[in-house]
Amino acid sequence: MVEQQRAKRPGGRSARVRAAVHQAVTELIAERGYGSFNVGDVAARAGVADTSVYRRWGNLEALLMDVAITWLTTTSPIPDTGSMATDLRAYAANVARDIGGPDGLAVLRLVIALSNAGETGVRARDAFLGERGRQLQGMLDRARERGEHPPDGVEILDHILAPMYIRTLFGMGSLTPEYVDTLVDRLLASHHNATADAERPSGP
Template sequence: MSGPVGRGAKVRAAVHAATLAELVDKGYAELTVDAVAQRAGVHKTTVYRRWNDRQSLVVDALAEHFAADIPTPDTGALETDLRALARALVDSMAGPVGTAVQAAMHSDAGRLPEIAEARQRIFADRFRRAEPVVSRAIERGELPVGTDPAEVFKALAAPIYYRLLVIAEPVDQTTADLAARIALAAARAGALISPIATRNQTAGRRQ
C-alpha cells in the first residue's frame, strides 16, 4: 500500500485511479473494494463511506474518466471540431481503460445493471459534449437549423464502434478522420435533423 492520502477530492481521485487500475489489471469480475482501497492508500471503510458498493464505485469511476477523456473542441470550424472529437474517441476506446471496459461489456459482466448504467452515463455525457459543437456550427451557418447533436455524435461514433467491436479491426487516426467526414457529410445534407424540428418546419410551411 502507498502512503495515506488526504481527504475529500484527493481521496476521490485516488480511489477512482485505483479502481481504473484494478479494472485494467484484473478485469471487472476480479475487482474488489479491498484491492481498490489498498492500491489507493485508504482504508476500505473510507471507500464505503463514499460509495455504497463495488458497483456504484465502478460506475462513478468510469463515468468520470470518460467525461474527462473526451473534450469539447472549439476550433472555429465544424470539420476540425468533429475530427478532434473522433480522434479523442479513438484514443479513449483503444486505450487501456477503454479496452478493459469493452472486455467487461462483452463478458458476463456486460449483462449487469451497473455496467449498463455506466454505459448510459458515458454516452449521455458524450451527447452533451456534442451539443455546443453542433450549436456553434448552426450559428455559423455550417449546418441546417434543427440538426440533432446526439445524432451527429452517433454518426461520428458508429464507424469507429463498428470496426472496433463488430469486425475487430484496429482503429487509428485514419479511422477517426473518416468517421468525421461521414458525420460531416450527413449533417450538412440535413440527414441528422431531429424529427421534432422536421415536424415543426413542415407545420410552419403549411400555415
Template sequence: MQSDHSTARPVGRGAKVRAAVHAATLAELVDKGYAALTIENVARRAGVHKTTVYRRWKDRESLLTDALAEHMALDIPVPDTGAIETDLRALARSLARAFTSPTGQAILAAMFTGAAQLPEIAAARRHVFDDRLARAEPVVTHAIERGELPRDTDPAELLKTLAAPIYLRLLITAEPVDETTADQAVRVTLAAARAGVLRPVRRDDEPAKAAR
C-alpha cells in the same frame, strides 16, 4: 510480501481522495477485470480505508460508473477550435486513441463483454454514454449557431453517427482503429449532417400522440 499498491500512503481528503480512488478503480479494472473488482482492493490500491470509499459510493457499480464517466471526460476532452470539422476530427481522434489504449480496452471489456448483460452494468454503460453525449453536444450546437450546420440538426444523432464506425471496428469487426478511421467518420458525419438527414428521430407513434 505485500504488493506496492497495498502499502500506498494516505492520499488526503476531498478531491485528492476521489481522484486516487478513480485511478485505483481503473487500474484494478485493467489488471484484474470487472469480475475481480472489489471495493476492498480499490481502497488498498488507493491508500484509503474501505469505509472512505463506501462513504462516497454505495457499491462497486456506482464507483465504476463514476470512475468511467470521469475518465472519459478527461481522456476524450470536448474541443472548441471554432470550426465543426476540426472539432469533430479532434473528438473522433481522441475517441479512437482512448479506446485503443490498455485502459480503454479494459473499459470496453467491462461494458460490453463478460458481465455486460448484468442490469447494473447495462445501467452504468447507459449513464456513461449519456454523460459523454451531454458533454459533447455543445460542439454541435455551437456549429449550428455559427451557421455551419442546418438548424434542425440533432446533436445527439450527429455524435452517434460520428462514433458508430469507430465502435463498429472496436466491438464487431476487430479492424484497425486509427486516425484514418476517425477522419473518415468525420467526413461521413459532416456529409450526412449537411444533407439534412441528421434531424431528430421521430418514432412511429409520435404523430398520433401529437394529434390527440
C-alpha cells in the same frame, strides 16, 4: 498558517484517495474484467481501507459509475474551432486517442458490463451515455448558432463513435489518424447528401 494548512489537508487527501481508487478500478478491469473483483480488491490495490471506499461510494456499482463518468468528463474535450467540420475532426481525434489507451479500453468494457449489472448498472450506463450526448449537443448547438447545418448526435454515434468503439473493443485495428479522418469524411458526405435531397424541390 498552521490552521489553514490543517484545513486544506483533508481536501488534498480526499482527492488523492479518489484518484488512487479510480486508478485501481481501471487497472483491475483491464487485468481481470468486470465481476472479478470486489471493494476489498480495489481498496487493497489503492492502498486504502475498505471503509474509506464504502464511506465515499456506498457500493461497488456506485464507484464504477463514478469512474466511468469522471473518465468521460475529463477526456475527449469538445473542441470549438469555429467550423463544424474541423470540430468533428478534432473531436474524433480526441476520442480515438483516449479510447486507444489502456484506461479507455477498460472504461468501455466497464460501461458494457454495467448494462447487464441490474438497475444500478443500467443507471450508470445511462449516465455515461447521457453525459456523452450532452457534450456532443453543445458542439452541435454552437454550429447551428454559426448558421451551419450539423448532423445530429445519432449520426455521429453511427458514423464515428460506434466504429471506433467496436474496433477498439474487439482489437480490430488501431485508430490511425487516416482511419479517423475517413470516418468523419463519410459522415460529412452522407449528411451533405441527405441535406441536399431534403432541400431539393419535389415534383416533375
